[in-house]
Amino acid sequence: MSIEVRNLNKRFGQTVVCDNLNLDIPAGELVALLGPSGSGKTTLLRIIAGLEVPDSGTVLFHGEDATNTDVRDRQVGFVFQHYALFAHMTIFENVAFGLRVRPKATRPPEAQIKAKVMELLKLVQLDWIADRYPHQLSGGQRQRIALARALAVEPKVLLLDEPFGALDAKVRKELRRWLRRLHDEMHVTSVFVTHDQEEAMEVADRIVVMNHGRIEQDGPPDEVYDHPATPFVLQFLGDVNLFHGRYDRAGAGQGEVSYVRPHELQILGQPREGSIAVTLSQALTVGPNTRLEFKRVDDSSYVDVEVPRTEYTALRESIGLQAGATAHLLPRRVTRFDSEVMHDPAAAI
Ligand SMILES: Nc1ncnc2c1ncn2[C@@H]1O[C@H](COP(=O)(O)OP(=O)(O)OP(=O)(O)O)[C@@H](O)[C@H]1O
Numbered sequence: 001m002s003i004e005v006r007n008l009n010k011r012f013g014q015t016v017v018c019d020n021l022n023l024d025i026p027a028g029e030l031v032a033l034l035g036p037s038g039s040g041k042t043t044l045l046r047i048i049a050g051l052e053v054p055d056s057g058t059v060l061f062h063g064e065d066a067t068n069t070d071v072r073d074r075q076v077g078f079v080f081q082h083y084a085l086f087a088h089m090t091i092f093e094n095v096a097f098g099l100r101v102r103p104k105a106t107r108p109p110e111a112q113i114k115a116k117v118m119e120l121l122k123l124v125q126l127d128w129i130a131d132r133y134p135h136q137l138s139g140g141q142r143q144r145i146a147l148a149r150a151l152a153v154e155p156k157v158l159l160l161d162e163p164f165g166a167l168d169a170k171v172r173k174e175l176r177r178w179l180r181r182l183h184d185e186m187h188v189t190s191v192f193v194t195h196d197q198e199e200a201m202e203v204a205d206r207i208v209v210m211n212h213g214r215i216e217q218d219g220p221p222d223e224v225y226d227h228p229a230t231p232f233v234l235q236f237l238g239d240v241n242l243f244h245g246r247y248d249r250a251g252a253g254q255g256e257v258s259y260v261r262p263h264e265l266q267i268l269g270q271p272r273e274g275s276i277a278v279t280l281s282q283a284l285t286v287g288p289n290t291r292l293e294f295k296r297v298d299d300s301s302y303v304d305v306e307v308p309r310t311e312y313t314a315l316r317e318s319i320g321l322q323a324g325a326t327a328h329l330l331p332r333r334v335t336r337f338d339s340e341v342m343h344d345p346a347a348a349i
Pocket residue numbers: 012015017035036037038039040041042043044195
């Protein structure tokens with residue numbers, strides 16, 4: 001089921017949390033709402049769910065206005081960060097819950113409930129713990145059960161609010177991949193809230209980057225990363241060096257800012273046109289990569305560079321790169337954002 005959000009506004013007191021939002025989520029897509037804390041992701045998700053009422057604007061499900069539809073009639077499934085399973089019920093009963101509480105007229109017969117629950121437990125690869133209780137499960141297993149429980153009622157839309165937020169890094173990573181695979185099998189339209197850019201890039205078909213209640217950009221992960229629409233998106237989606245003025249002329253052209261990602265700087269032994277002179281402050285190897293912190297000779301500001309560990313080893317040999325040594329940095333790619341004036345066609349004439 002597709003979701004459309006039209007001119008959506010929501011305030012809490014003086015705080016504008018949704019600032020005239022417009023968003024199209026095609027049926028079957030997995031979309032990540034990505035943004036810093038307080039940017040309005042959860043509020044937008046809750047409005048889509050029907051748990052929160054907007055001040056104005058509409059939410060359409062499959063082209064039909066659902067803004068005033070009760071949460072129970074929206075056919076949405078939820079998974080939250082701390083989705084408490086019922087502690088006194090077995091895993092089987094937890095997953096069966098949504099089906100058992102249906103009115104008698106629409107409740108499936110017992111044999112069908114059993115088959116459905118076992119099918120879902122197999123899907124989340126936990127059919128072997130059907131008889132256990134929640135406290136006997138790991139955090140990652142509990143979230144998989146929470147997802148099976150949300151899917152039991154065959155929702156048309158699945159809403160996930162930082163579902164792996166409370167888990168450790170390794171488990172999070174496993175669950176992301178697992179969620180992606182699961183989504184490829186099920187194709188339920190899903191909206192996933194996260195403040196973790198890596199998680200959004202890895203899981204989603206499309207990323208909606210939010211900031212101060214506004215959508216800064218909406219597009220496939222590669223597009224958002226490679227062609228950020230605003231400085232905010234560029235900086236939120238990964239580390240970046242900021243050069244005021246042109247990167248190769250410290251302080252020049254005030255107002256203009258150049259952005260270069262740490263892996264997009266080449267390290268040279270000799271100056272070249274457009275390169276900047278630096279000295280190496282420190283090198284830190286993390287896994288397969290080495291992070292180098294350089295200090296500019298002209299204005300003493302810091303520039304971060306990231307290279308594969310093997311390249312760092314080679315540079316130590318070839319140009320004697322070590323703490324205190326001089327080197328030259330040449331960007332492979334520089335991003336600049338036009339000033340407001342340049343966006344104004346009248347001003348360009
Ligand atoms: N029920 C509420 N009453 C008052 N203010 C609220 C309420 N819910 C959210 N807010 C405020 O609205 C803003 C946006 O909150 P929201 O939870 O939507 O952001 P978020 O991007 O999901 O952040 P986080 O990642 O921290 O959950 C915040 O400033 C928050 O304090």
